Amino acid sequence: MAQYRCDICQAEFDTRSDFRRHMQASHPKRAPSAADLGRALSGITYPAPPEKLGEYARERGEDEIADILEGLSEREYRDAADVARAFGEKRAHAQKPTYQPSKRGGEAALQSDAISAARFASLFAGMNFPASIDDLKIHARAKANEKEMAVIASLTDRRYSDMADVARAFGKSKGEDRS
Numbered sequence: 001m002a003q004y005r006c007d008i009c010q011a012e013f014d015t016r017s018d019f020r021r022h023m024q025a026s027h028p029k030r031a032p033s034a035a036d037l038g039r040a041l042s043g044i045t046y047p048a049p050p051e052k053l054g055e056y057a058r059e060r061g062e063d064e065i066a067d068i069l070e071g072l073s074e075r076e077y078r079d080a081a082d083v084a085r086a087f088g089e090k091r092a093h094a095q096k097p098t099y100q101p102s103k104r105g106g107e108a109a110l111q112s113d114a115i116s117a118a119r120f121a122s123l124f125a126g127m128n129f130p131a132s133i134d135d136l137k138i139h140a141r142a143k144a145n146e147k148e149m150a151v152i153a154s155l156t157d158r159r160y161s162d163m164a165d166v167a168r169a170f171g172k173s174k175g176e177d178r179s
Contacts, residue, residue, distance in 0.1 A: 034084035047076040
């Protein structure tokens with residue numbers, strides 16, 4: 001009869017070392033995730049340095065997470081997303097850029113004056129179509145800045161049948177083909 005039995009899968013082992021190897025290989029302890037850090041820090045007041053983050057987690061009985069938080073680089077963390085980003089950098093052993101654009105729109109997104117298609121589309125959320133260029137201007141006026149209004153004004157003066165039609169016109173105004 002075996003001396004050790006796995007409570008998870010009921011496998012049996014004669015030696016403690018075999019049992020430990022089984023547990024490590026078949027049922028490893030789950031590593032803390034960024035979500036675990038977020039839960040442990042729920043309710044904390046930001047900004048906060050790593051020591052304060054660790055102390056807060058320890059008070060909530062999260063010693064393993066507290067050790068991780070106290071090992072983050074020494075600076076003030078603005079919010080949970082800032083902590084999660086630092087945690088990811090620590091796990092990957094590399095600093096991530098604070099801005100990670102998509103592959104397709106990366107070049108344009110890095111230009112400070114670029115208007116994204118998503119931002120442009122958001123200006124017309126709830127818009128009733130078909131719509132004229134004047135309808136588009138009136139609808140976007142409350143949300144759009146001057147540059148965005150200039151882009152809208154540069155669109156062809158015609159009736160747009162739906163948001164996809166507006167998106168195609170936006171793409172053409174940026175020199176892209178969205179057909």
